[in-house]
Amino acid sequence: MAETIAVSIDKNDQAQKPALSGLSLAQLEKCVLDLGLPKFRAKQLHTWIYAKNARSFAEMTDLSKDLREKLEASFRVPLLEIADLEVSRDGTRKYLFKLPDGKLVESVLMRFEDRDTLTACVSSQVGCAVGCTFCATGYLGFKRNLTVQEIVDQVLCIQRESGERVANLVYMGQGEPLLNCDNVVESIKLILNSVGIGARHITVSTSGIVPGINQLAAANLPVTLALSLHAPDRLTREEIVPITKKYSIPAVMQSVRDYINTTRRRVTIEYVLLKGINDSDEQARMLADMVQDLHCNVNLIPFNPTRNNAGEILYARPSIDRQKRFRDIAGRTGKTVTIRLERGTDIDAACGQLHNKYVLGQT
Numbered sequence: 001m002a003e004t005i006a007v008s009i010d011k012n013d014q015a016q017k018p019a020l021s022g023l024s025l026a027q028l029e030k031c032v033l034d035l036g037l038p039k040f041r042a043k044q045l046h047t048w049i050y051a052k053n054a055r056s057f058a059e060m061t062d063l064s065k066d067l068r069e070k071l072e073a074s075f076r077v078p079l080l081e082i083a084d085l086e087v088s089r090d091g092t093r094k095y096l097f098k099l100p101d102g103k104l105v106e107s108v109l110m111r112f113e114d115r116d117t118l119t120a121c122v123s124s125q126v127g128c129a130v131g132c133t134f135c136a137t138g139y140l141g142f143k144r145n146l147t148v149q150e151i152v153d154q155v156l157c158i159q160r161e162s163g164e165r166v167a168n169l170v171y172m173g174q175g176e177p178l179l180n181c182d183n184v185v186e187s188i189k190l191i192l193n194s195v196g197i198g199a200r201h202i203t204v205s206t207s208g209i210v211p212g213i214n215q216l217a218a219a220n221l222p223v224t225l226a227l228s229l230h231a232p233d234r235l236t237r238e239e240i241v242p243i244t245k246k247y248s249i250p251a252v253m254q255s256v257r258d259y260i261n262t263t264r265r266r267v268t269i270e271y272v273l274l275k276g277i278n279d280s281d282e283q284a285r286m287l288a289d290m291v292q293d294l295h296c297n298v299n300l301i302p303f304n305p306t307r308n309n310a311g312e313i314l315y316a317r318p319s320i321d322r323q324k325r326f327r328d329i330a331g332r333t334g335k336t337v338t339i340r341l342e343r344g345t346d347i348d349a350a351c352g353q354l355h356n357k358y359v360l361g362q363t
């Protein structure tokens with residue numbers, strides 16, 4: 001059984017004050033100068049927020065009591081509130097964060113068995129406009145983009161709550177990161193410089209937004225790109241990833257090749273396995289041909305059951321035998337094709353699921 005941790009939600013007037021967590025050093029400098037304080041105070045705040053995971057000004061013991069009170073009167077530290085937290089048997093922690101306008105997004109902290117380090121999965125939007133037919137977030141529809149501060153504070157909140165350091169970061173929570181490309185690129189820069197996660201430990205996952213892939217390549221941040229391909233043939237992909245009608249498979253594959261040429265990074269091809277939809281031998285062969293000359297790894301994701309707005313579960317997960325057969329055929333040209341190790345399935349750790357349970361009362 002999943003363990004649910006009681007969390008205290010801060011309901012006092014603190015919530016009205018501007019938050020400092022998730023701001024850049026330059027923004028912190030502006031905040032302290034506005035209060036009439038010397039600029040070097042920003043550096044101290046930056047260290048407390050980013051290196052020491054401070055939750056409150058009271059912890060900042062190298063600042064005088066007067067100064068702490070002055071800061072407290074104008075600002076608060078965390079931006080996001082933890083509205084819900086579930087801890088899975090495998091240690092996966094799933095957070096539901098409340099944004100300043102009351103909207104909710106999810107983040108997940110996972111430990112994979114083959115790694116000592118922790119991986120955080122963050123959201124980039126509230127909801128998503130792409131509307132993939134197997135995705136809970138798709139059924140929420142698009143609400144709004146997250147700000148840079150809201151993206152960065154997810155990582156800081158996770159570190160503050162868990163007391164652990166996030167070493168790997170994936171943009172695989174709610175939303176399509178490359179439809180919020182400016183804020184995602186800025187958040188990556190801040191995470192590189194202030195949180196200290198290396199570009200090689202950051203992955204941006206996209207449903208195939210061609211201008212966004214090109215913009216990310218031009219940003220010159222050697223992060224890993226993950227393409228959610230999910231089908232090698234046009235008809236199937238148009239059905240399950242509707243943005244294919246706007247950005248065709250050949251156009252997306254060309255932008256992925258350009259990304260590889262610009263960044264020299266190996267990309268990840270993601271493929272959710274849906275029984276009877278995209279798991280045939282022929283589709284596995286087509287996938288093998290598509291990725292043969294691509295500098296990539298392929299990740300097969302067994303479908304995590306989600307409901308549409310009518311409460312129906314539209315798809316099923318193929319049997320383990322079918323998953324393995326698909327993997328073997330897709331890998332016949334020597335590419336590394338893996339079936340993703342699942343984390344936190346007992347707590348609905350798939351994209352959009354906790355949000356739906358909370359808001360729509362679905363189970």
Ligand code: SAH
Binds near residue numbers: 134177206228270
């Ligand atoms: N919008 C981006 C990133 C967020 S989704 C994208 O689509 O890539 C992160 C990954 O989770 C994507 O590969 C997505 O297809 C996958 N996903 C969404 N719903 C899922 C489900 N129900 N089961 C398994 N994987 C799912």
Ligand code: SF4
Binds near residue numbers: 128130136138228
């Ligand atoms: Fe949006 Fe990604 Fe979900 Fe598709 S899979 S609806 S792009 S969040």
